[in-house]
Amino acid sequence: MRKLKCLLLFFLLPLFLFAQQKINGKVTDENGLPLSGATVAVVGNSKGVTTNPDGRFEITVPTLKSKLTISFIGFTKQEVALNGRSTINVQLQSEASAMADVVVVGYGTVRKKDVTGAVSSVKFSEKEAAQITSVDKLLQGRAAGVEVNSGSSAPGGAIxxxxxxxSTISGGTEPLYVVDGVIVNTATQDNTNSLKVGTNPGNSYQESQNGLTGINPQDIESIEILKDASATAIYGSRGANGVVLITTKQGRVGKGKVVFSSTTELAQVSKKMPMLDGYEYANFRNQLSAINSQSPVYDLKKVEPVDWQDDIFRTGITTNNRFAFSGRNEKSNYYLSFGFLNNNGIIPTTGVKQGDLRFNLTQDVTDRLRISTKTSLLYRRNSMTQSTEQLGSAGNSIIRQILSKEPIRDTTSTTVINIDEEVEGPRVWLKEYDDITKEFRLLQSLSAEYKLSKAFSIRALGGGDVRFKDRHRWFGKDLSQGKLTNGQLGVSGLKSYAYNLEAMLLFNKSYGKHRFNGTTGITYDKSDVQNTYTVNEDFFTEELRIYGMGTGAKVYPQFEDFTQSSIFSALARMVYSYNDKYIVTATGRYDGTSRFADGQKWGFFPSLAVAWRASEEDFIKNLHLFSTLKPRVGYGQTGNQAISPYSTLSRYRAAFYSTGNGTVAVGAAPALIANKNLTWETSSQVNVGLDAGLFNDRLTFSIDVYHKKTKDLLQNFSIPTSTGFSTIAANKGSIENKGVELTLQGLIIDKKWKWSLGGNISFNKNKIVELGQPEGVFGNNRLKAFVGTTVAGGSEFSTYANIFAEGYPVGMFYGFQTKGIYQTADVTSNPLKFFGTPLKAGDIYFVDKNGDGNITDLDKDFIGNPNPKFTYGINSSVSYGDLSLNVFITGVQGNQIANGNKLKMENTGTGTANGTAGLNITRNAYYNAWSSSNVGGTMPRLGYYNGNFTDRIVEDGSYMRLGLVTLGYRLPVSKLRFVSAVDVFVTGKNLFVVTNYSGFDPEVNSFTNETQRRGVDWSSYPNTRSVVFGLNVTF
Structure with missing residues (x-):
């Protein structure tokens, strides 16, 4: 029997040999260049062959109906059917090119040509990323429809x-940030202000800090901004403010490489305020004394001037050094980076010291299973000063002191010797104030994707954002707050744990001319936040400062606030394409949130968008004009649930009361009246767009027109005081935003000289359509409105700046209108009065809106608009060989700023009856002051004081900024064995600003993220002009 089997095998062997056939072919890249070492294998057989140096291969296949897989590191794997062919040539597409044709969207990617919504990709160079320390600043001017401004230009300040x-008047305004699939918490989660307890609680404003720590711009591969509802509806109740998707770097094709980058930046204040110098100030004070029949204050021969701006502002030096290691092979892909930042501000006590590390790893465990982990670690020490302040008259801010403190020493008067060392002097702020934050942050994601088949795969992701912050604020005894308390120390802490879990089923399949790309799944997000705060006062020593919590005699109880919230969601998206011409995208998300009461927890957020790739039609191709032409239209709904997690519950707050023996007792008191009907604000948006390209896409442009309406606005409504409260939160009213966005990019010259030029411009107009508030008297108008938050206490700006009125843009400025200076001829037997006091010649001439001859709050009216008409950005890149020049310009047009600093710097009799307050003023306020000999003076008479909000301090906030100019050169390194590239560059940042604004800088909003104090400059930290020297070395 054994011999019979061998004989049978011998006769059948030729048949097997005949059945197997040899085929040959060639593998090239997309440019036609051969790929040596590419793997060619028969589907179902793990063994294969590799291509020779010419890219050629020969392989034995079972039949000519077999299929081959061709793969190469850094290129997209292809599967090819022989279909009877014995010779086959294959062209692979590099993963970099493939990624350029793919756009990251919520919970997945789509082909760029299949995008139907308004999605902007933010482009920036490695040199630009190395010079910017904050992700949100990287967005400025680079995408249409995105407005960015600084709450403070201090290192680590909020943006x-x-x-x-x-789209809201009280909810959150920040977009949703998603980093590698992980939703990150932003600045709205910042530490509680510890000084809301203690002596004079609430007197001290706490500077907001940047919330996007832990995301280094140099680690970012791509940024996509989802703007319209058809793109953001996949994020449901958190998508109303837009979504920013950030993808970090991975290793690239080729051998592993090491990159070292280093920058050194020298920064100085970009503009000085034109204040009086010491001699001018002495003359001014003596003149005031003469006006009030008093003796001169200063002996001009013995005046010793001090310029506080020169004395305090310094050259801020910033160093940023970073190493990055990356590489990939057929199975693994890794990216490791770490760096150190030392950012010193222009005020000596401000700065950021930071160390961070990122590690990304992707591993193909099998041909079907891929696992990826991405980790970011950060430690940060942020030292701040107090610039924006809460009390208008106390001078409780170093910026206000730098501008307003007497610029003089008088060696003959014991009352003013060493005037800078008195309470609140600029140097005292350097010596006696600390605001130190220490932060640790971990961003982590772990994902696994398994291919069930060629069409289906499943993906699971778990991500977390863990954040610990401790903030210590010390007021020494020579500062007003510390003098009242014999030293005061406030300590606050933040512990935040946020994580999200998601499970997705992915589908990607073509059936002839029909192509489907689908995503469906569930997500669960949870956030636990703990805020602690306490205050200690009456210190026997100041030596320990922020480290001396145990040395104070008056310890307030430590308070802890805990909040928990969670969202459970089911979502789905389907992108359908027919013949690569007609695309339909449908999404839906069903959200359930713990922030609302039963009956209001769940909501559905759908969207639908269509696009037509008209450039693929023969009649368009025959025009030989458009390489891309794609009109698109979309509609969707999104929500905003950024309210306190317990707004629908009746809850209690801590209450403090004195026992009468000098101690403080703590009790509990009702905090609010619950409204169980609260729900999210819902935005509906229609977007119509057009993407076009000419000359093989050397010139591209896109235009989007949108209309967005947000209903169920969360706001406070008045209720009878018999309830024990004055207001209750409820959902009423609506806001609309209408706008046009245009983006243009062109490769003008593409020879040895290369020049690309691009830009974007965005027009937006908003209006409160309905408010739901009862009609009332607001100044000279009857409006359905409510007023914003009071800007400050004290004698200046102790009122609101903004009003929210039905039929008007959000947050209009509301105050007194004026018409110049009251002249002698205007003083009659019945002069105009200001709150009952007759105006004098040289006073501000107020407009009597109701004609009753007496200026009161009933004469207030609209005096400005903080919302810009349009924003824009321009970029230009020129290169010749290894030399390059990049220019970046940003601008804003049509907004106005309430320059509250003028209420100090232009009031020559600030806060006193006799006009000798002892505070410095601007040169304009002094030299252009009205007098009997200068009746044409545009400024009030010397000694005049009025701290009210008028149109005299509302200024045009438009500007055009030359943001970056970078000159770079790539050094020749052919003779260096281990170095593949060396780039050196020098950059000028904020070289000039074209503006009519008289303050430090028009890009300002002192009360960051506050919707009800908008467009106000209230002694904000000034911007800088700087030069950066940079080096990038690739090994």
């Missing part, structure tokens, strides 16, 4: 980002 205008 405000808005996408397509303002």
């Amino acid at each position: 405000n980002v808005r996408i397509r205008g303002l």
